[in-house]
Amino acid sequence: MKQLFSMLFAKKNSVALCVALFVANAHANINDGNNPMPVDVKIIREELNLVANKVKIKEQTLLIDSALLKLEIEREEAMLPADELYDGEWNNEFVRAYSNCQIPDSFRIDVTSFVNPFNGKITSHFGIRRRRFHYGTDIKLQIGDTVVAAFDGKVRIRKDQGRRKGYGKYIVLRHSNGLETIYGHLSGYLVDLEENVKAGQPIALGGNTGRSSGSHLHFECRFLGMPVNPEEIVDFENECTFDESYLFVKSKAQRYNYASARQAQRRQRLHATKQKTATPAAKSSYSPSTKKYLDIISDGKLHYHRVKNGDTLGAIAAKYGTTVSKLCKLNGITSTTKLKIGKVLRCS
Numbered sequence: 001m002k003q004l005f006s007m008l009f010a011k012k013n014s015v016a017l018c019v020a021l022f023v024a025n026a027h028a029n030i031n032d033g034n035n036p037m038p039v040d041v042k043i044i045r046e047e048l049n050l051v052a053n054k055v056k057i058k059e060q061t062l063l064i065d066s067a068l069l070k071l072e073i074e075r076e077e078a079m080l081p082a083d084e085l086y087d088g089e090w091n092n093e094f095v096r097a098y099s100n101c102q103i104p105d106s107f108r109i110d111v112t113s114f115v116n117p118f119n120g121k122i123t124s125h126f127g128i129r130r131r132r133f134h135y136g137t138d139i140k141l142q143i144g145d146t147v148v149a150a151f152d153g154k155v156r157i158r159k160d161q162g163r164r165k166g167y168g169k170y171i172v173l174r175h176s177n178g179l180e181t182i183y184g185h186l187s188g189y190l191v192d193l194e195e196n197v198k199a200g201q202p203i204a205l206g207g208n209t210g211r212s213s214g215s216h217l218h219f220e221c222r223f224l225g226m227p228v229n230p231e232e233i234v235d236f237e238n239e240c241t242f243d244e245s246y247l248f249v250k251s252k253a254q255r256y257n258y259a260s261a262r263q264a265q266r267r268q269r270l271h272a273t274k275q276k277t278a279t280p281a282a283k284s285s286y287s288p289s290t291k292k293y294l295d296i297i298s299d300g301k302l303h304y305h306r307v308k309n310g311d312t313l314g315a316i317a318a319k320y321g322t323t324v325s326k327l328c329k330l331n332g333i334t335s336t337t338k339l340k341i342g343k344v345l346r347c348s
C-alpha cells in the first residue's frame, strides 16, 4: 500500500488523490474483521482493485492532460491566431503583409463556426468591376447597422484610410482557421486593436466611408494575404457556409491577383492615352494669342510681336531681322493687311 500511495501522490492532481483515498478506504473495508475473508481472496481482490484504479488514474490523467493541452492551445490561439501558418508575422498596418510567408499550394480551411457579418442584399460581387478587381462582396446596410465577426479571432488592424480613400474606416480580423476577414466602409468601431473576438460578436457599425458610393459593408476574405472569393465560402442568401470546410487553392488566388494586375496595367495605359489626347485639346482651348505666348515660352527660337500703335510690317520685319514677305507667309496675311493694335504676329 505504501508503494501505491507514493505512486498516487506522485501524480499531484486532485483526481489522483480522490482515487487514492478510495483505494485506501476499500483496503480498510477488506480488513474490518466483521466479514473476514480468506487471505488468498483478500490478496486477489486487493490486486484487482489496484489494477482497476491504476487504469482509472491513467484514464483520468489522460483526460486532464488533454484538457490542459486544449486550454494551452486556446491560450496560444488567443495570443496570435494561426501564428504557425503566418510564420509569426503580425502587424497592425497592412492588409497584404505576408510577402515572406510560404503559401501552400492548397489548404483546407475549417469554416464550421461561421456567422454572417450582416444579413443584407449583395450589391456587388467579388471579381472584375468597372476596370478594377473587386476583392470583396458588398452587402447593403444602413449607416449605424451592427456588423459582427465572421469567426472567432483577433483584431489585427483597426484603421481609417481617410475620406474617399480605399476601405475608409476598416477592421481586419485574423482567425484561428487561417483566414483573415476585412470589414470596410465602416462608420464606427466596437472593438479595440488586438482585442479577441468571438464569432457573431458585434465589432463595428456599418457606414459609407472611404471610396464608397452609398452605405454598404465591403466584406473580404484573405488567406496569407491572398484573395479568396467570399461567395465561394458563404451562401449569403441562407446565411451559412456551403460546406464545413473550404479548400484554398494557391493557383486560383494567383489568377485573381494576375487579373487585378492586368486591370491595373490597362488602367494605366488608358490614363496615359487620355493624357496624350488631353494635352493638345487643352492647348487648343487657349485663345490664339495665349497659345502663341505659350509657344514662345516652350521654344526660345520662336519670336512673336504684339502690334503697337504706329507699327508697320516693314518696321517689324526689320526689328526681327526678317522680310515683309516672310512675315506675311508666317501669319497668313498680305502686305496690305491692316495691322490691328494688340494683334500678335509670328516673326520667326
Ligand SMILES: [Zn+2]
Pocket: 124, 134, 136, 137, 138, 217, 218, 219
Ligand atoms: Zn466592395
